[in-house]
Amino acid sequence: MAVPRPSLRTAFIGVVVALVGLHLASVTLAALPPNRYSDAVRSQTSYLDPYFTQNWRLFAPSPISEDRNLLVQAAYLDAGGRARRTAWIDWTAVELDLVRHRLVGGRAGYVTNKLVSPLLSRSEALDDSQRIVATSSPQADPLSWTELAEALEAADTPATVRIGYLRYDRTATRLATDVLTARYPRLELTAVRYAIRRQSVVPYAARDGSAAERRAARPPAVRDVGGWRRPTPGSPAELAAVRDFDRRHR
Amino acid sequence: MTTTWRNLVQSVAEARGRVDDWLVGSRHATYAAAVCRIGTALAVLGLLVSNFSTRDLWVGQASVWAEPARAISRFPELRLLDGVSSDVLAFIYVLTMAASLALALGWHAKAATVVTFVGFIAIVGQNPVVGSPGDNLVRLTLLWLLLMRSADHWSLDALRRSRRLAAGKEASREEDALPPWLSSGLHNVGLVALCAQTVLAAMAAGLDKVADRGWQHGTALYSTMQLPESRPFPALSDLLSRNEVLLAVLTYGVLLSQLFFGPLLLNRFTRRFVIVLAVLVNVVLAVVFAQPWSALSTIAVTALFVSDETWQRVEDVVLTTTQPAADWVLDRGYDLLDVADAARYRVLLPVVDWVRFTVLRR
Structure with a gap:
């Protein structure tokens, strides 16, 4: 009992x-x-959701097999009033300094590396004509954010696609402005743009070759260059943090 | 018919009794819970310390590129750091580091778990872009640790409790707030849920992998090792990726330790095998991909499946081997105290007396 x-x-x-x-x-x-x-x-x-959310994929379901870099470039006027461009800055490579040869790296070491995927997917959601609108903004007089939004709307871009694209494009532009301002503090920037560079890793079959052979075996890199945008700086604190990071890791 | 019915009722009553005894009778796996607490707390502390210098870029005012992902996150804790200055971020950051250190040491462990849990979500959740699956594991572990009594052993709380009991005082006011059966019941519920969660985590990760073409072809680890962000030590990554045997062993090790983690726990001998394998795989991945904190959090929950008898044996071995060193450290500590005491009597007190009798008297 x-x-x-x-x-x-x-x-x-x-x-x-x-x-x-x-x-x-x-x-x-x-x-x-x-x-x-x-x-x-x-x-x-x-x-x-959210406390019991499970995302157990220790690696993405389809492991990424390509390098992804975010590069930024600015346009400015020189002393003679002529339009010039800075060299491209590979910001992803700067960030990766925080990962290289470190057992305990920092998460700031692969931010743009991870940002590239959503940025790319928002850009790929645009059709050909909409992409031309997004990338053809001129260097001499880039569209404002409002003008760009209106131009995309006029090109029949669905609202969700437009908002998603502009959100990530603006974020990348702000980062580009911060980076370029940090690197070229004396230049008065007139426009900035970013590019996404992708290159597949060395094919498995070519892994035993010398460094040169492995480099040669890689498929060529693909570079998607965005349109020119008006410089969109962040707060002074944001700029200071980017400048500090650039100084330590470039 | 009546006899069958009576037998059935009796079996149900016995089963209920067993569930009752197991659930509220006493706390289970208290050593394992302590290991899990220490490992998880160190994983949080390590993550926060290693990102401290770049906190503004990672989660602070300069984490502009995390904004789109942050905007769709549903954790209310994120509001704690929403648009705050660097100083406020530094304060909450340091507070969370202190809480995780307290949790690792088992100093007011329950309160430390709450602060670490809230602070961890508030900080790490600010930048979902660079989040890792280890973050989910830490969040869930801390969540279930809220129910558990993780400081019964290897903690300052346990030390204080034993001293109070030795002095004839009550063990602890905060820990004895609940009736013992309820406290034990909540601990055991948290334990079961956390263990189930861990098994599911491993199984889901394993199922995802076997469904993926890269893993089916055995090239998934190779591809990942070629990515700049996942090859902190290029020579090591190249060594592994050029050696087909090492790559195969590691690939099968990952798959075995995840896909069959649950079933292999059911037998005593296979349990030992899979726990050792899971720990080894995590250690290797921690080095190869420079993900030590994610690996530590996984090892911490894997430790839950090691029996308390084993942990007690570990404790005995550690105590026996470290006893001479601990004694030496204690002796030197006492020497230091003696020196400090001597300095107090020879330097400090004469100065105080001189001030009292010569300066203040005037």
Whole structure:
């Protein structure tokens, strides 16, 4: 004969066992690769977001197999009033100094590296004519953000695509402005732009070659150059942090 | 029929009794919980310390490029650092580091867990762009540790408790706020949930990998090792990626330790194998990809599956081997105290007396 238990304890055990069982079932459904069953109960498992969110992919489901760099360039007027361009700055390479030869690196070492994917996907959401609008803003007199938004709207860019693209484009432009201002503090920038450089890694079959052979085996790099934008600087604190980082890691 | 019914009722009652005893009778895996607390806290502390100098770029005012991703994040803790100055960020950052250190030492562990949990989400969540899966694991571990009594061993709390008990005082007011059965029940619930979460984490990661073409072809680790951000030590990455055997061993090691982590835990001998394998794989990946904190947080939860008897044996071995060194350190500590005491009597007190009797008297 079971010993009678205090009612509070019994209630606790009953509730806890039921709750934990249900929760673990929800977590299991959310943790497994997406399927029709987990999709069917998505509203019931939505409470898992954000605290119980699971993103266990220790590497992305499809591991990236290409280098991704963000480069920035500015236009300015020289002493004679002639339009000039700075050299391209590979900001991703500057950041990577925080990773190279360090067992304990810093997360600031691969920010633009990770930023490139969403930036690229927003840009790829534009169709050909919309992309021409986005990239053809002139160096001498770049479009303002409002003008660019209106031009994209006139090119029938759906609102979600337009907003997503402008959000990331503006972010990258602000970063470009900060970096270029930090590197060329005496220049008065008239326009800035960024480029995304991608190059696949050395093919697996070519991994045993010499350094030169491996370099030669890599597919050529692809470079997507964005349109000219008006310099969009961040706050003085933001600029100071970028300048400090550039000084230490360039 | 009646006999069958009676047997059934009796079995259900016995099962309920066993669940009851297991759940609220006593706390389980308290040593393992202590290891998990220490490992997770050190992972948080390490992450924060190693990013301290670039905190403004990572999560502060200069983390402009994280804004689009941050805007869709749903953690309310993010508001703590929303648009704050560098000084406020530094304050919350240091506070979270202090809390994680306190958690590692087991100093007011429950309060330290709360502060570390909130601070960790507030800081790390500011920049989801560079977040790692290890962040999810740390968040969930800290969440379940909130329910658990993780400072029963190897902590300053435990030291204080044993001293108070030796002095005939009550153990601890804050820890005895709940009735013992409820405290134990919550600990055990947290333990079960955290263990289940860990098994699911490993299984989900393994399933994702076997469904991927790169892993099926055995080139996933190779490709990752070629990326500039994932090859901090190019010579080491090249050594591994040129050696097909090493690459195969590592690839199978990762897959085995994740995909079969749960099933292999069921048997005593395979459990030892898979725990050792998981730890080794994480150590190798920590070095090759320079992800020590993510690996440490995974090792911390893997430690939950090591039995308390084993941890007690580890404790005995460590105590026995470090006893002479600990004694020496203690002796030197006492020597230092003696020197300080002598200095107090020979220098400080005469100066104080001189000031009192000559300067102040006037």
